[in-house]
Amino acid sequence: MNQANGTGDFVSWAAGASAGMNQGMTVIPYALLRYYRTIGLNSSECMLLIHLLGFQQVEHKGFPSLEELQQVTGATTEMIAMILQKLMKEGLLGIDEHVDEERGIQYERYNLSGLYAKLGHCLAEESKGESEGAKAADNSRKGNNSASLDTFRFNKPAASKTTPVEEERNLFSIFEKEFGRPLSPMELETISGWVDQDRYPDELILLALKEAVFAGKVHFRYIDRILLEWSRNRVRTAQDAKAYTQKFRNIGR
Incomplete structure (x- = not known):
């Protein structure tokens, strides 16, 4: 009797699941x-x-x-x-x-x-x-x-094509290591924007990350502000960024 009830419950559950799939199709x-x-x-x-x-x-x-x-x-x-x-x-x-x-x-x-x-x-x-x-x-x-x-x-x-993602994967890995967690899709999109739209060199982005770590402000808004500040002051290369940063550190002493 119990076995029959169990079988009946299973059939009812299966029927309910089937009805649910009919109502929840993608x-x-x-x-x-x-x-x-x-x-x-x-x-x-x-x-x-x-x-x-x-x-x-x-x-x-x-x-x-x-x-x-x-x-x-x-x-x-x-x-x-x-x-x-x-x-x-x-x-x-x-x-x-x-x-x-x-x-x-x-x-x-x-x-x-x-x-x-x-x-x-x-x-x-x-x-x-x-x-x-x-x-x-x-x-x-x-x-x-x-x-x-x-x-x-x-x-x-x-047509077979190669997309230049290796450099960005490198950036993603380094950022994830510094942040100590996987990056969110929005954060991945931000990094891509720096590379593809703003045309910041990878080395400049990594230096901005380094500055954020040095300042104890490891978050994307702070890094974005650093890159924007450098862009306004015509900082184009890693060498320019180092000179610009050193200049302001010397002023602060």
Whole structure:
């Protein structure tokens, strides 16, 4: 009797889980599954994007933590942070800041519009290839030998390319060592901004970090202020930074 009840409970639980899955499905763009390799992603990076969609759509979490992503992917937080950084660097993922006006709380949310734009481009390219392919086939039937196989571009693989991330990985590792913890996605994006947008040399960024450690103010806002101050005073190289810093230390004596 107890065994029967146990079996019944199991069936009921399974039925409930099935109903729950029907109510909590994640909508995944088929274009992502079809073109993720074309836009230069591997299966782990694609899976992480799918999990971000799941958090947004089902759990209503626009900015899951590295630990939450670790639980669902099984990857280390360091690896997840590196993947997120790559996605942001390549313009597939962004971070938007919002303010809850009712509670006055600022929060972040991952933005996948860059990903959708790339996938849209892939769809447009395929449509264009199909159109050109049909036109070429028609010309061929009419005896026009000028039609070229180059017009057929079905699922054209992305050209192999190397992205300059090794230097940034070095920066990330050094910052994590000094901070004594993994960097957050926002912090990774800040470092990328210093390198890609502000064009600060790596050695200058590391010197700013060293100055922050020396001052006992190891946080990103302080480091950013140092870099901004150097930029305003035309400090371009590590040598300039050392001379500028030494000058003010001598004044303070």
